[in-house]
Amino acid sequence: MFGINFNKPSIKKDKKGNVAESSVEDIKIAEGVKEMDEKINSIQNLDLKEISKKLEGNPSLKEKIVNNFRKVSRIAESAGLFAADKFDAILEKVSPEVKATVEMLLGAGTSIAGSIALNSGEEGAAMSTEKILILMPVILIGIGASIHGFFKSDIELTNE
Amino acid sequence: MDEKAMLVIADKIKNKTATKEEIASFLKEYNKLLTEIKEDLVAK
Numbered sequence: 001m002f003g004i005n006f007n008k009p010s011i012k013k014d015k016k017g018n019v020a021e022s023s024v025e026d027i028k029i030a031e032g033v034k035e036m037d038e039k040i041n042s043i044q045n046l047d048l049k050e051i052s053k054k055l056e057g058n059p060s061l062k063e064k065i066v067n068n069f070r071k072v073s074r075i076a077e078s079a080g081l082f083a084a085d086k087f088d089a090i091l092e093k094v095s096p097e098v099k100a101t102v103e104m105l106l107g108a109g110t111s112i113a114g115s116i117a118l119n120s121g122e123e124g125a126a127m128s129t130e131k132i133l134i135l136m137p138v139i140l141i142g143i144g145a146s147i148h149g150f151f152k153s154d155i156e157l158t159n160e
Numbered sequence: 161m162d163e164k165a166m167l168v169i170a171d172k173i174k175n176k177t178a179t180k181e182e183i184a185s186f187l188k189e190y191n192k193l194l195t196e197i198k199e200d201l202v203a204k
Binding site for chain 1: 163166167169170171173174179180181183184186187188190191193194195196197198200201202203
């Protein structure tokens with residue numbers, strides 16, 4: 001659906017090219033971010049419109065997916081990844097197509113960050129499961145980009 | 161790690177007080193949730 005390429009964080013190494021001992025947690029974080037990218041890419045490549053139709057016949061599974069996705073969104077929101085000043089700007093930078101899709105689904109001029117807080121507020125409560133499923137990759141891209149932005153500015157996993 | 165524990169770390173991330181170890185654990189659990197969503201989406 002949408003394409004995104006993140007810069008993979010690199011690992012601290014000494015002059016001989018060995019991984020620094022202090023970098024063990026950095027490696028875990030870098031692996032975690034890489035895995036997250038792969039998961040997000042694999043979900044965004046699914047035909048969620050089609051899957052949404054298919055799930056009509058399995059309401060309990062549909063509810064489970066939506067509840068888990070609300071959980072993912074809730075946690076991301078608590079981590080500050082939906083901060084209005086960051087999230088909207090990041091999504092716009094990532095892809096104008098993403099922004100256009102959100103505007104089509106939510107209405108032009110709607111705050112992406114506000115509308116995407118699926119777990120709270122009247123709009124979130126009223127949002128249909130179909131819309132949530134269609135918006136899922138958009139939100140995941142935003143979360144992924146925010147996490148990358150966070151690591152770039154706060155952790156600096158760079159070569160020395 | 162349950163959602164409550166993840167929310168605690170998430171709050172630390174927001175306040176820039178999370179340790180690298182906590183962030184690594186957070187990502188591990190976050191990826192587990194994404195895996196579960198993906199598996200459920202492609203379930204027959």
